[in-house]
Amino acid sequence: MNHSVGNAPEIYAVLPFYITAAFFFLLLTIMLFFGSSQFVAHYFEGKTLALVHTAALGWITMIIFGAAYQLLPVLFECNLFSSKLAFLSYCCLLIGTSMLIYTFWNFIQGWFMIIGGILVFLSSLLYLINVLLTAKLSMNLKVDNFFIISSSFYFLVTTIIGVLLVINLKYPYFNVSHLEILKIHAHIGFVGWFIQLITGVSVRLAPMFLLSRSEKKTLLKYAFLLQNIGLLLFIFDYYFMGSSSRTYLYLFIIALGIANWLLYLYDTFKNRLKKKIEIQMRFTMLSFIFLTGVLLIAFCILIFSNKQGIILYGVYIFMGWLSALIIGKTFKTLPFIVWNYKYKSIHGKMKIPMPKDLYIEKWIQYQYWLFISAMVILTIGILLQLIYIIRLGLLIWILIAILYIVNVFKVIFHKVQIHNDTTITNN
Amino acid sequence: MILQLQITDPYFSDKSKAITALQTVIDPELYINVIDLGLVYEIEFTLNQELIVTMTLSTPHCPLEQAIKNGVNNVLSPIFPTYNIIIHLVWEPVWNFSMMTESARNELGY
Numbered sequence: 432m433n434h435s436v437g438n439a440p441e442i443y444a445v446l447p448f449y450i451t452a453a454f455f456f457l458l459l460t461i462m463l464f465f466g467s468s469q470f471v472a473h474y475f476e477g478k479t480l481a482l483v484h485t486a487a488l489g490w491i492t493m494i495i496f497g498a499a500y501q502l503l504p505v506l507f508e509c510n511l512f513s514s515k516l517a518f519l520s521y522c523c524l525l526i527g528t529s530m531l532i533y534t535f536w537n538f539i540q541g542w543f544m545i546i547g548g549i550l551v552f553l554s555s556l557l558y559l560i561n562v563l564l565t566a567k568l569s570m571n572l573k574v575d576n577f578f579i580i581s582s583s584f585y586f587l588v589t590t591i592i593g594v595l596l597v598i599n600l601k602y603p604y605f606n607v608s609h610l611e612i613l614k615i616h617a618h619i620g621f622v623g624w625f626i627q628l629i630t631g632v633s634v635r636l637a638p639m640f641l642l643s644r645s646e647k648k649t650l651l652k653y654a655f656l657l658q659n660i661g662l663l664l665f666i667f668d669y670y671f672m673g674s675s676s677r678t679y680l681y682l683f684i685i686a687l688g689i690a691n692w693l694l695y696l697y698d699t700f701k702n703r704l705k706k707k708i709e710i711q712m713r714f715t716m717l718s719f720i721f722l723t724g725v726l727l728i729a730f731c732i733l734i735f736s737n738k739q740g741i742i743l744y745g746v747y748i749f750m751g752w753l754s755a756l757i758i759g760k761t762f763k764t765l766p767f768i769v770w771n772y773k774y775k776s777i778h779g780k781m782k783i784p785m786p787k788d789l790y791i792e793k794w795i796q797y798q799y800w801l802f803i804s805a806m807v808i809l810t811i812g813i814l815l816q817l818i819y820i821i822r823l824g825l826l827i828w829i830l831i832a833i834l835y836i837v838n839v840f841k842v843i844f845h846k847v848q849i850h851n852d853t854t855i856t857n858n
Numbered sequence: 859m860i861l862q863l864q865i866t867d868p869y870f871s872d873k874s875k876a877i878t879a880l881q882t883v884i885d886p887e888l889y890i891n892v893i894d895l896g897l898v899y900e901i902e903f904t905l906n907q908e909l910i911v912t913m914t915l916s917t918p919h920c921p922l923e924q925a926i927k928n929g930v931n932n933v934l935s936p937i938f939p940t941y942n943i944i945i946h947l948v949w950e951p952v953w954n955f956s957m958m959t960e961s962a963r964n965e966l967g968y
Contacts, residue, residue: 639887775925786886
């Protein structure tokens with residue numbers, strides 16, 4: 432069977448996301464350090480909202496968009512519908528996120544904040560359109576594709592609720608508590624957008640990176656059903672009936688869905704042909720430990736409902752689970768994207784560097800140990816409510832971000848190296 | 859499907875040269891050449907001066923697809939300047955681990 436073949440998306444549909452996300456990551460760690468008093472404050476504060484949105488939109492979603500546009504052709508086995516649409520979503524996300532962060536940090540309620548929210552909503556809409564039209568081009572939809580599609584819908588819903596929330600801040604019109612809607616907004620983003628997207632991408636990429644496969648596809652079907660049933664029940668029950676002990680059940684259903692996904696990944700890992708575990712994959716494994724921590728903390732919050740638990744919950748989601756995953760995966764995707772762009776036409780003609788030569792691998796190893804140290808110190812600082820311990824952990828985070836941004840820029844601004852003296856002749 | 863070369867093949871010498879050349883085309887993710895990975899299914903020389911390489915990739919619609927195809931074309935063109943190089947990308951049979959050479963598996967630590 433001979434398929435017509437396609438190309439990788441245009442470079443402008445991918446690289447701007449990686450560059451911008453690296454800046455936001457550094458900005459986030461600096462903001463965290465200077466806003467460290469928020470770690471002992473209530474979570475509904477302007478500065479906390481600014482920090483959360485810098486992490487969720489500027490850092491995590493920004494890089495997820497870039498990686499997704501690069502990987503949608505692999506996931507759907509067809510070309511990306513539109514690189515131009517992807518770039519437009521980048522512009523909306525960049526401007527909207529910047530406006531939101533600025534207005535949250537200074538707590539300026541009004542149209543500047545609302546327009547920021549609308550721009551982020553537009554970026555989620557453009558992303559969804561690109562995903563759906565790419566899926567339409569695909570002739571072979573699999574269960575992992577449904578995770579990608581559902582997560583795009585959830586992101587759109589998250590941003591719509593976000594816009595409604597910022598409007599309500601200026602012109603109150605909700606007949607239910609603003610904080611209750613905020614919780615729904617946050618959890619659709621966490622379970623619907625982040626978890627489902629990462630489930631869909633990981634179940635396709637893990638076998639690729641590890642040279643493995645799992646026959647246990649049923650686990651993925653259960654994962655999809657359970658994650659969605661748990662989330663939808665939570666949303667509707669929480670909205671119409673308010674907080675209740677039924678939340679335990681919904682959290683348990685979601686956790687069961689996550690367990691099915693992790694079991695599938697474990698089976699893939701067990702059957703891998705590539706025995707050597709790269710540092711990037713170690714980061715991924717570490718991220719799953721933090722995801723398990725997130726679920727345990729969620730149960731603890733439901734039982735004990737204390738402030739430290741809520742702060743730790745957010746820190747484990749953004750800095751523990753998602754940041755570990757992204758730091759590792761950046762160097763499993765970005766060097767290949769840049770290498771492909773710069774060397775694809777001369778591959779085989781002469782001796783050229785390989786993707787792993789485009790960054791400093793040792794720095795990722797340093798980041799790995801710094802990451803573990805920072806998270807341990809932060810956990811102790813938050814639990815004991817000791818601000819100077821928290822600041823120490825955040826200083827390490829700034830160091831991690833500096834190493835990250837320098838390594839990312841080393842890849843992006845890599846100059847083509849051709850060794851003419853070693854040109855391959857094959858005669 | 860593993861690429862096989864018979865000494866009785868009229869193009870034995872040319873096919874050997876092609877295989878040696880293709881052993882320099884490295885998969886950028888695995889750092890193993892396309893021959894040892896078992897990605898090349900068939901090499902065919904036709905009377906119409908065509909050199910047809912039938913091959914696959916470890917992942918369908920891999921973003922590095924064009925780079926690998928260029929690599930194949932770039933190593934074969936200088937050796938067979940009078941031939942038109944045609945790369946035929948196929949997805950059946952689906953590539954699997956058993957198509958790799960033992961040395962490639964060893965390199966992966968298997």
